[in-house]
Amino acid sequence: MAWNEPGGGRDRDPWGGKNGGDGPPDLDEALRKLKERFGGLFGGSGSGGGKGVSGALVGVVIGVVLAVWALMGFYQIDAKEQAVVLRLGKFQEVKGPGLQWNPPIIDSVTKVLVTEEREYRSKGLMLTQDESIVSVPLTVQYNIKESKDFVLNVKDPEVSLRHATESAIRHVVGSTTTSDVLSEGRSAMADETRSRLQKYLDTYQTGMYITQVNILEAEPPTQVKAAFDDVISAKENKDQYKNQAEAYSNEVIPKARGTAQRLIQEATAYRDRVIAEAEGQAQRFEKLLVEYQKAPEVTRQRLYIDTVQEVMGNSTKVMVDVEGGNNMLYLPLDRLVDAQPKPKINTSEGSVLDNPEILNLIDQVVQQRLREQSSSNRRGGR
Structure with a gap:
């Protein structure tokens, strides 16, 4: 119910x-x-013995809680780390390696690896200066320079790094030709990208420091890879032909320079020789003039004999004609020279006519011819 x-x-x-x-x-x-009921638990109304036990228990509980709270405040910072301390949400300090203590709940501690080398990889299609599309992979190596800025100034530093990297590499690739991106220009591009990226990160106050930027081997899109390969092959052929031309040039030019130097030296030697001969002839003429002024007839006769000697020394046949006669005497000097023991001929010492025997023979022939001519003239006079 x-x-x-x-x-x-x-x-x-x-x-x-x-x-x-x-x-x-x-x-x-x-x-x-x-x-x-609650008053009895915390030492309120009740019997005297219950009140004492409750007070001791509360003290023990409070002491244990405080000890646990204090122990929770100890922490260890590694040699590669720094700790950013916030007290009630406000920046307090940056602590280094070692055993540290901060009041729990009141302070919040964020540990940051400051010496660890970190790496970020990126790859994307980009437009070059000559309006070609290439795929550029790169790696960015960095560490934390300012742990306070890394923790407090940027909400997500990795995202900021990614955006800054894309902006920097696209700016650099956009001002570089395709051939430089695909070949020897990557080193200069990496240096410029690193400088520009560090400038961006410093502007954002991210606390990150870029140690190195590596631009890996870029490649064209698969749709135009064959055409790019042909271009690279042509560039390699051009470099090969250029090296061959430079090698040929390095071989020919020194030879030409050596030949030119030799011709210059020969011309200089010829000039010096001609000048020396001319000066010697001039000095000889001056000395001869002095002797001629002293004895004109003897000097004139000597010059004539020297001239005849020089002319006859270069001839193998001599025709002797006497004035007023009809016959001409022929002297086969070549046969006369062959019949005699061949003397050493030296133009500096004299000609063949310096041989006394030959001169004696010539003199006898000339005297005989003169006597015959004289007898013929007497008969004609009678």
Whole structure:
């Protein structure tokens, strides 16, 4: 039977109190009982022995809580790390390696690896200066220079690094020709990219330091790779022909220079020789002039004899003609020279006519011819 049915009785009322009256329970009574119960737990009303035990227990609990709280504040910072300390959300300090302590809950500590070399990789299609599309892969190596800036100034430093890297490499590739991107220009591009990227990161105050940027071997898109290979092959052929031409030039030019130098030296020697001969002839003439002024006839006769000697020394046949005669005497000097023992001929010492025997023979022939001519003239006079 339900409590509210007729005849159920007063005892079935759930709201019945001690007084047995109708209506809701006494809230003041309930609150009083709850207060007494908690008061006894924390040393409130109760018997004297219970009060002492409760106070000691509370002290022990509080001491344990404080000890645990203090122990939670100790932490170790490695030699490669730095710790950024925030107190109630505000920057407090940066701590170095070693055993450190900060009050838990009040301070928050963020550890940062500052000496660790980190790496970021990127690859994308980019437009070059000559409007060609190339795929440029690169790696960025960096570390943390300022741990405070790395933790506080940028929400996500890795995202900022990615955006700055893409901006820097696209700017550099956009001002570089395709041939330089695909071949020997990558080193200069890497240096320029690193400088520009570090400038961006310093502007953002990310606390990161770029140690090195490596631009790997770029390649054209697969759709035009064959055409790019042909261009690279042609460039290699051009370099090969250029090297061959330079080698030929290095071989020919020194020879030509040596020949030119030799000709110059020969011309200089010829000039010096001619000048020396001319000066010698001039000095000889001056000395001869002095002798001629002293004895003109003897000097004239000597010059004539020397001239005849020089002319006859270069001839193998001599024709002797006497004035007023009809016959001409022929002297075969070549046969006369062959019949005699061949003397040593030296133009510096004299000619063949310096031989006394030959001169004696010539003199006899000339005297005989003169006598015959004289006899012929006497007969004609009679």
